[in-house]
Amino acid sequence: MVARARAMLAMRGIISFARGVDFVKRGTLLNELCKKCALLNASHAVVGLGGAGKSQLAIEHAYRTREQSPETWVFWAIAGRQDPQANIFKLVYDWLHDSKERWLLVLDNVDDARFLLDVQAYGPGQAADSRSAARLLRDYLPYCERGLVLITTRNKEAALKLVEQRDIITVAPMDEAQAQALFEKKLGVQRDNSDVTELAAALEYMPLAIVQAAAYISQSAPRCSVAQYLEEFRRSDGEKTSLLDHEAGHLRRDREAKNSIIITW
Incomplete structure (x- = not known):
């Protein structure tokens, strides 16, 4: 079982994007x-508005x-998602906690940390042992001298439930250049x-x-130039939403990433 768990996690030891x-x-x-991430046995949070580039920063750091x-093993998890058929929280915790290798765990999109304060839920056919039955999901975030947890979130309050103020990196919109x-x-x-300068400003960088x-x-x-896009974008809030909801077709994250900019707007 341990060998199977290690093999499964080893296959997931890749960057998802x-x-x-x-x-x-x-x-x-x-x-x-x-x-900040050079120091192991720590957690850090990247905080900023939806669409500000938090996850892209984390992706670039993961590749570097x-x-x-x-x-170093790199794992990527989307906050709030779990497989009801497997106690993936405990599986990941045990593997990382016991691992002799260095590792980086990126917990992406922790916009509501309340789910981490819930008790671990078990799927059909699963049984909780006496040691893990009352554990909070937050307790499954491993902390050891070989590892680092990196969180991305739009919500500073959520970040502060998991890290200290000094461990937060704030991502603002881009500057003009x-x-x-x-x-x-x-x-x-x-x-x-x-036209590009004006459109960048209209999109608030x-x-x-x-x-x-x-x-x-x-x-x-x-059929559409930068100037024409800018004209349509300025026409109304409805046009803004429609244009920003455009499916680019090659976005590396799921639809939640695209929706975040609409929510921000």
Whole structure:
């Protein structure tokens, strides 16, 4: 059973999302995250508005961890999801806690930490032993000298239920230069393009909104230019929602990622 559990987790010891080839460095944010995460036996949280780029920052850090420390296991979990047929919380906890290897566990999208304060639920046919029956889900987050837990969330209150204030990294929207650089990578336009500058400002320099706008423009070309998109976007709140709800078709995270920018707006 132990061997089977290790084999299953070993297969999951991969980063769940492709690396962003158009990743734009956000000042010192990535360096700050890497510096904090250099210390093991700790938890850190990346906090910011939906669509601000929290998960992309975590994805880039995860890949850099893999490059710089190939022996480190990297696990990715979407908060609030579990397999009712398996006590995955305990499985992951036992494997990471007992592992002799270094590891990084990314707990993505912890926007409501209350579920971590619930008692572990068991699926059909499962039985809770006396030691684990009353354990909170939060207790299954492993802390040991070889590991690190990295959390992403829109909710600072949720983050503070899991980490200390000093362990929080705040992700704000991009600045103008960063937003224009992202548009340039996505659309191949020059940074001095006035329409791009105006559209980046209209999108409030939010990375996810920029990615979705660029995808819409690219897929609609030549029928839709940056200027035409900007005109439609400014027309009404309904147009904004419709444009931001565009399915880019290549987003690396699930639909919740796309919805987060609509909620933010």
